[in-house]
Amino acid sequence: MGAREDLLAVPDEQLRRGEIGQAVLVHMDFKDSPQRWWSGFGDLDAGGFRWQGLGDLIGVSQINSTYQVSAEQVTFTVAATPEMLALALNAKDRVRDRAVTVYLQLLAGHLPLGSPMALYSGTMQRMPWSASGPDQRTLTIEAEGLFYRRNAPPRGRWTDADQRARYGADRGFERLPLYTQGYETRWR
Structure with a gap:
């Protein structure tokens, strides 16, 4: 079923109550261990997969939903522990040029409504990091859209x-x- 059919299948009673929310789901195809996570807390079963909840440990930059072909960049920001930072710095070959897909999932409470709808597809590129004090470490994963360097x-x-x-x-x-x-x- 497509996104349109999923939206039409939502019962009118749920739509009228105004209790429908949305969540961001992300699939990062790391070389050794692909990860599926979402912007909430706890695990979420949606689209036939289990998504790990990361809550506010990770952020996603703005994604423009236009109908034009573009090569926009999306960044994922992670509040990193020293161990995570060390692993990330040694794992550049497992990340670079690997696929990343961002989905939108409609929710009724904590239950998914329909299938996830793809918002963005791209490839992971650089992983810059920063530290501002002993407890503030940030790791950023930059992703380029599928049309990045398309004409080159x-x-x-x-x-x-x-x-x-x-x-x-x-x-x-x-x-x-x-x-x-x-x-x-x-x-x-």
Whole structure:
């Protein structure tokens, strides 16, 4: 069933009482252990999966719901313990370029109404962190939309490494860094 059918299936009595809430559900496809969490407390069974409640330990930046193709960035902010920070800093290869999907789930009390509706799909990128005191540590996971660098060709940079990846022994860009540092060609 699609989102429209799910919304039409909500009984009129529930709609008129005004007791319908919403929650954010997030699936992060980490390399070794994919995680499903939601912005409430306790576990939530929705869409055939169990979502772990993180409450206010994590925040999600604003997501624009437009019907245009975009490559918007979404950030997830986690209040991190020292152990979490150490694990995250050693796990960049398990996070970078992995899928992340954000869903909207309608709730009646603590019970889900219908299926989760996808709001955002992207890939996780950088994980900057900050610390402001002994007890305040923040870890941020930046995610880029699926259309990030969509028009750029693979290996689209003019660097020696990209050129060698394309054509093996080609040395055409080998001296390019010299020319960006005020290099002056002398013609005779």
